[in-house]
Amino acid sequence: MQEFLQYLFSGMTNGAIYAVIAVGFSMLYNSTDLINFAHGEFVMLGALGLVTLWKTAGLPLPAAFILTVMGVAGAGLLFERLAIRTVSKPHPIVLVIITVGASIFLRGIAMLVWGKDSHSVPPFSQHNPIDIMGAKLLAQSVWIFCIVLSVVILLWFFYQKSLTGKAMQATAISKRAAWLTGIPAEKMVLLAFIMSTGMGAVAGIIIAPVTMCSYDMGTMLGLKGFCAAMLGGIGSLWGALIGGFLLGILEALGVGFFSSAIKDAIAFVLLLLILYFRPGGIIKSTDASRF
Amino acid sequence: MTRILRNRLLYISIVLIIGLTGFVVKNSYYLQVLTFIGINTLLALGLNMLMGYAGQISLGHAAFYGIGAYTTGILSVTYNLSPWLSLPCAIFLSVLVAFIVGVPTLKLSGYYLGMGTLGFGMIAFIVFREWDDMTGGASGFVGIPSLNIGPLSFASEQNYFYLVWSVVLMIIIMCQRIIDSRMGRALRSIHDSENAAKAVGINTMNLKLQIFIFSAAVSALAGFLYAHFVSFISPGSFDFLMSVRMVTMVVIGGMASIWGALLGASLLTLLPEWLHAFSDFEMVVYGLIMMVVMILLPQGLTRGILDFCENARERYAGTDHFKD
Numbered sequence: 001m002q003e004f005l006q007y008l009f010s011g012m013t014n015g016a017i018y019a020v021i022a023v024g025f026s027m028l029y030n031s032t033d034l035i036n037f038a039h040g041e042f043v044m045l046g047a048l049g050l051v052t053l054w055k056t057a058g059l060p061l062p063a064a065f066i067l068t069v070m071g072v073a074g075a076g077l078l079f080e081r082l083a084i085r086t087v088s089k090p091h092p093i094v095l096v097i098i099t100v101g102a103s104i105f106l107r108g109i110a111m112l113v114w115g116k117d118s119h120s121v122p123p124f125s126q127h128n129p130i131d132i133m134g135a136k137l138l139a140q141s142v143w144i145f146c147i148v149l150s151v152v153i154l155l156w157f158f159y160q161k162s163l164t165g166k167a168m169q170a171t172a173i174s175k176r177a178a179w180l181t182g183i184p185a186e187k188m189v190l191l192a193f194i195m196s197t198g199m200g201a202v203a204g205i206i207i208a209p210v211t212m213c214s215y216d217m218g219t220m221l222g223l224k225g226f227c228a229a230m231l232g233g234i235g236s237l238w239g240a241l242i243g244g245f246l247l248g249i250l251e252a253l254g255v256g257f258f259s260s261a262i263k264d265a266i267a268f269v270l271l272l273l274i275l276y277f278r279p280g281g282i283i284k285s286t287d288a289s290r291f
Numbered sequence: 292m293t294r295i296l297r298n299r300l301l302y303i304s305i306v307l308i309i310g311l312t313g314f315v316v317k318n319s320y321y322l323q324v325l326t327f328i329g330i331n332t333l334l335a336l337g338l339n340m341l342m343g344y345a346g347q348i349s350l351g352h353a354a355f356y357g358i359g360a361y362t363t364g365i366l367s368v369t370y371n372l373s374p375w376l377s378l379p380c381a382i383f384l385s386v387l388v389a390f391i392v393g394v395p396t397l398k399l400s401g402y403y404l405g406m407g408t409l410g411f412g413m414i415a416f417i418v419f420r421e422w423d424d425m426t427g428g429a430s431g432f433v434g435i436p437s438l439n440i441g442p443l444s445f446a447s448e449q450n451y452f453y454l455v456w457s458v459v460l461m462i463i464i465m466c467q468r469i470i471d472s473r474m475g476r477a478l479r480s481i482h483d484s485e486n487a488a489k490a491v492g493i494n495t496m497n498l499k500l501q502i503f504i505f506s507a508a509v510s511a512l513a514g515f516l517y518a519h520f521v522s523f524i525s526p527g528s529f530d531f532l533m534s535v536r537m538v539t540m541v542v543i544g545g546m547a548s549i550w551g552a553l554l555g556a557s558l559l560t561l562l563p564e565w566l567h568a569f570s571d572f573e574m575v576v577y578g579l580i581m582m583v584v585m586i587l588l589p590q591g592l593t594r595g596i597l598d599f600c601e602n603a604r605e606r607y608a609g610t611d612h613f614k615d
Contacts, residue, residue: 035402086586092402093348094589097542098582100535105578112571219531223413230406261421268410268417275407276395 005135007256008249013141015248016148017207021225022232022240023152024199030172030235031192034095038079038103040222041110042197045072046204047213048110051119061124069201075106076197080190103219110215118214144206151202152241159237168192172235220264227267231274233281242282298467302460309456313449322448326520328560329455330513335540335552336462337509342538343546344470345502346482347397348405351412352537355507357419357529358385359514361426364435364524369425374438374519381515382508389507390500397499400485412534419526431525438519445519455516462509463549469505470549478502482547543584545591554592 021043028036049068053059059067083098084090127139159165170178171188179185203225204213211217224247232243247267254266274281316322334356341347359381366377396407419426426432438445438454445451469475480488481495488495518524536559544555562580566573588595 035405083582083586087589091589093342093538093542094585096348096405097535097539098585100539101578101581101585103578104574105582108572108574108576108578111574223409223531226406227410262417265414265417265421268413271410272396272407272414275399275403275410279399279403 002134003256004253005133007252009135009137009141011249011252012245013138013144013210013248014251015228015245016144017203017221017244018225018228018247019241019244020148020151020199020203020206021221022229022244023155023237024196024203025226025229026235026237026240027155027199028192028196029229031168032084032189033092034084035099035226036196037096037099037222038106039196039200039225040218040220041103041106042072042076042200042218043204043207043221043225044110044213044215044218045075045106046201047121047208047211047217048114048119048204048215049201050205050208051114051121051213055119055121065205068205069198072201072204073194073198076193076200077190079197080193084193103222107215107218114215116215118212118217120212121208123209138210140209144210147202147206148241151199152237156237164191224267227271230271231282233283236281236283239281239283246282294471302464305460305463309453309460313452313456317449319448322452324560324564326448326452326455328557329452329459330517330520331540331556331560332459332553333455333462333513333516334510334537335544335556336459336466336549337506337513338537339541339544339546339549339552340466340469340478340502340509341506342541343548343551344475344478344482345499347499347503348401348538349408349503349506350405350531350534350538351408351410351415352506352510353529353531353533354412354415355385355389355510356514356517356533356537357415357526358388359511360518360524360529361419361432361514362511363515364432364518365425367436368432368434374436374515375440378512378515382511385507385511385514386504389504393500393503397496397503409531409534412531416526416530419529426526429526431523433523435518435522435524437522451520455520458512458516462512466549474498474501479547539581542591543581545593545595548591548593551591551593558592 021039024039024042025035028034028039046068049071050064053064053067054061057064079102083102084095087094087098123138123140124143125139129136129138130142131137157165159169167178167183168188168191170181170183171185171192175185175189178188203221207221225244228243228247229240230243231247232239232241234240247270250270251263251266255263312325313322316325334352338349338352341349362381362384363374363377366372366380367374372380392408392411396404396411399407420429422428438451443450445454470478477488477493477498480491480493481498485495514529517528540555540559541552542555543558544553545551562577563573566576569576584592590598
């Protein structure tokens with residue numbers, strides 16, 4: 001029981017991070033029909049940004065947090081403006097290659113700026129681990145759960161209650177129809193980019209204390225986040241959350257009870273299973289017509 | 292008739308170019324790079340049949356490349372089998388895997404298909420990395436012997452260059468024949484509209500599966516040639532980035548064109564060699580080039596160059612007409 005709980009806690013910690021990355025994927029896919037293969041690199045930029053601003057420059061944590069998210073969102077804005085918007089014939093394969101090119105480019109930049117060594121960051125607060133039936137829950141995990149939950153609830157309110165959020169949803173359903181009703185669809189797409197990359201930065205920041213941060217950490221995180229998004233049903237906020245937690249927990253249990261060799265394979269086996277049997281994801285209907 | 296004649300002329304000119312290059316180039320580094328271009332051309336040719344003609348994306352093709360390389364490596368080193376016997380085994384295994392993976396995966400389309408193949412590619416990579424007793428794990432697999440036919444040894448760079456490029460020529464002829472056949476026309480109809488193809492009675496599922504298996508077999512062949520050329524393989528050569536690099540070769544060169552595959556493979560092989568001069572900036576420049584080519588020439592370089600020539604000719608003809 002104690003063992004099981006311990007695996008569950010570590011799985012939920014990872015799962016929360018996958019969930020935030022998945023939310024970023026989903027948001028962007030919803031309003032642009034684009035899968036951003038560079039998303040993992042924005043997560044990496046978030047983590048390394050925190051290393052610089054908090055650990056090296058010595059800013060207070062909240063300030064470093066906000067500045068990093070703003071900086072990475074700014075990079076997302078530039079990415080949309082310079083690379084995605086300028087494509088003359090936006091065929092999906094072309095867009096995929098551009099985002100892959102961007103991910104290599106960003107990784108190269110990060111290697112130049114932060115070097116090839118990995119960096120570490122202390123936890124957000126110096127509390128002792130909480131003891132629940134013999135299993136230890138790290139203080140950083142509590143931070144992660146709180147931040148992830150508040151981000152998702154804020155997003156939900158943004159989509160349901162604010163005019164901008166509703167306009168974004170309208171754009172996601174039909175760009176053309178939204179444009180006809182006077183919604184600046186192009187601006188909504190740009191906003192989706194900024195929010196999605198900002199979300200990536202949040203994931204990077206909260207993961208920084210529990211892992212080593214280096215220029216090549218983004219690829220695997222991005223792919224796992226993507227699997228989580230597909231698992232829950234891409235385009236859905238709650239789906240991303242469920243998919244993320246499910247993936248994290250299954251991964252932790254697989255590593256705990258079988259072997260650590262299969263850790264990375266679990267995500268992709270789940271991805272294949274979900275594609276074959278329920279392409280719409282767990283919570284959506286099996287409809288896959290939007291692809 | 293003219294098309295057949297034109298193709299024959301092309302094949303003869305390729306043979307001449309290959310023969311001459313192998314004869315003139317003596318520097319072993321250049322021969323090595325040219326051999327790698329040949330191997331990558333094979334990969335691009337196989338994937339091009341799937342992506343360019345049938346319109347099906349695959350982000351996991353490095354798996355078949357890896358299956359080819361590891362099968363021949365394991366059979367010829369661990370089990371002491373002759374490399375020429377392990378070649379059919381490697382191709383058979385990749386065909387088998389392609390069949391098993393293809394049946395459910397090819398029912399998907401668009402991004403979904405990309406993701407399905409991505410998942411498969413990652414699983415294959417993890418198998419290469421984690422199955423230590425067989426594949427040597429992350430530290431790689433060493434001591435794969437070079438090839439030879441009786442007294443003729445392919446240990447020298449020059450002979451290997453000839454071997455690889457004759458295989459490339461063979462596959463080019465094979466692809467050209469498939470494209471010009473009834474099957475090629477059916478494939479292009481799937482590319483344009485799968486529903487319309489179904490409506491005129493094409494068994495699209497079957498055809499997609501056949502071409503998927505064909506491209507997997509070509510990739511395994513490339514893996515076989517790669518393993519016996521470098522004699523050391525490690526999972527890093529068959530990861531997600533390699534799959535992406537293969538797709539990039541096809542797209543940057545220009546889809547649905549055999550010459551595009553050749554051009555794309557040459558560029559993507561030469562680019563890192565040239566970029567060594569930039570050392571630390573290598574990745575930055577590589578990523579930039581990928582983005583810029585796709586932004587400016589989304590149809591790929593071959594189409595881009597052809598369009599440019601056509602425009603120039605039109606403009607030239609236009610001014611002529613104006614003068615008259």
